[in-house]
Amino acid sequence: MPSYLNPLNTGYIEELAEQYRQNPDAIDPSWRYFFDGLALRGRMDQSLAPQGPREADDLEFELKVLELIQAYRELGFLIADVNPLQRGIKNHPLLRLDKFGLSEADLEKICDVGNMLGLGRVTLREIIRTLTEYYCSPASVEYGHIEDPPSRLWIQKRVESNYLTKALPNEARQRCLQKLVEAEAFETFLHKRFVGQKRFSVEGNDVIIPMLDYIIDQASQLGADEILIAMAHRGRLNVLANIFQKDLKQMMGEFSGNFDANVGDGDVKYHMGYSTKTVTPAGKEVHLSLAPNPSHLEAVNSVLMGICRSKQKLKGDKTRTRTLAVMLHGDASFTGQGSVYELLNMSDLAGYTVGGVIHIIVNNQIGFTTMPQESRSTPQATDIAKMLEFPIFHVNADVPDAALRCCSLALQFRYKFKRDVIIDVVGYRRYGHNEADEPGFTQPLMYRAIANHPRVRQIYAERLSEQKVVTPEAVAAALEAYNQKIEEALA
Structure with missing residues (x-):
């Protein structure tokens, strides 16, 4: 079984899912949006433990994309188009697809976690395009170092409403x-x-x-x-x-x-x-x-x-x-x-x-x-x-x-x-x-x-x-x- 889906991880996800069922606002917004996507597919009324190899692969893919989204939120500024003498989006090893176990072949796959960005079920390519627009444009923001949840979430919401x-x-x-x-x-x-x-x-x-x-x-x-x-x-x-x-x-x-x-x-x-x-x-x-x-x-x-x-x-x-x-x-x-x-x-x-x-x-x-x-x-x-x-x-x-x-x-x-x-x-x-x-x-x-x-x-x-x-x-x-x-x- 992939490391993402070992019993410890799936048990943790089940625990978060139960908190979500009781009170969606009680968990971290990133996970709340993830479960929102599953709810839209009618998955929240059943166990989230994989029921077979196909479901295990699907859940692993969603978690990889979730990691990618979090990485862009925290590190997108590293490749942003902010230097007038060197225009364009840069490259960084921490934001490459292979860093998350993803590849070019995954770009057209549909992701539930697109709901985290208000996109609904969209392709990985669209998720990356949106993240690049939010976090790697000529205006970018660093806020991954902020530990205060209200101020961190406040910034995230405004950036992801395309404010910048x-x-x-x-x-x-x-x-x-x-x-x-x-x-x-x-x-x-x-x-x-x-x-x-x-x-x-x-x-x-x-x-x-x-x-x-x-x-x-x-x-x-x-x-x-x-x-x-x-x-x-x-x-x-x-x-x-x-x-x-x-x-x-x-x-x-x-x-x-x-x-x-x-x-x-x-x-x-x-x-x-x-x-x-x-x-x-x-x-x-x-x-x-x-x-x-x-x-x-x-x-x-x-x-x-x-x-x-x-x-x-x-x-x-x-x-x-x-x-x-x-x-x-x-x-x-x-x-x-x-x-x-x-x-x-x-x-x-x-x-x-x-x-x-x-x-x-x-x-x-x-x-x-x-x-x-x-x-x-x-x-x-x-x-x-x-x-x-x-x-x-x-x-x-x-x-x-x-x-x-x-x-x-x-x-x-x-x-x-x-x-x-x-x-x-x-x-x-x-x-x-x-x-x-x-x-x-x-x-x-x-x-x-x-x-x-x-x-x-x-x-x-x-x-x-x-x-x-x-x-x-x-x-x-x-x-x-x-x-x-x-x-x-x-x-």
Whole structure:
């Protein structure tokens, strides 16, 4: 008899089946869906022990497919289409068919356990196609490390309702494209007008600009009236210009040297903080603060936590709803700086919690001139966070819809469970560590690929044009309008 069907295993299955008959909600959801499938075939009113070789083979096949489904739920992110420089679904030995005792010959067999995914009785091929769509798309999620059943099941249900791959409303997509236009035009203007000046551009991870814009809007609808942001120098000027709406004339003066050096704190422009008020697309007024940050990466994070906790206390915000903390990290510094680990370790302690932080990893797959395999001992930049009970989203920086969907689900999780969430935005760095560096000397192959890679604004504009959401003329007009605005600021 196959090992799956030895007396110990079949006895265990019979025990679970009896619990299912008494109360379906009393057993693990994975097994509940399995028995639901058998109930549809009228098998739950009889013993589940195999009645002969044919039934033994059928049950063994179903259990193998059940294992495959669980493996995709826990490991699907390993083969997900999240790298803009290496598009497509990857391969991994832990997700190969032969790992589960299955083969190509089994792909057209009908599976009862398809009911676990809401599919009914379908072929193994359809089950794999659906799992790939849910867990291996340009947006994927890690949650196998979460031991808390309610939060784990909450994520699973939403991912398996196709939440991460559903199209956004057209209005949200148009606004997203507008923010990408602004992000690209800002960087391109500075690159041409102030050649060689350090600005630590966001290019390659431009999508963080519409992501922050979307987070502010969605959080305001969940009750936030104040959002605090911490980040290092990468992309800070773009955030100041296009999220905080800092005066462009003032910013251009900082580049050209046309400003009063006796005013302000005297720090370099890509360290400066800022505060403002904004009105979201939903009509909500939100106060925004960007904490000043020194050259010491990740140093500001604990400061921001203290600010957030203090504001929550002053507001009497016991549910930690009104003030939200958002932190942007580099992939290298998130793994490399010990203060990040310390911060994560304190995140769920009663004396320090702020009700959950949204962490965004600006993952450009390099740290200065060092590749990931030379700077960390883990496959993912986010692996140090798996000690904690919160999900980790991985998303392709070239797929803005997927990025915004991750933001939405991350916010919902934070507000429901009051715990941190990580969004790992996998992109690239279009230029060197700063604009005076030549990265082609140390990473020639990577930067040859980047030089030929289209910008996300172009990719997204073409996609929306094909889907009749915008017109090419409207995109060109938006670029022209922003360029004129920034030219006037420099005049």
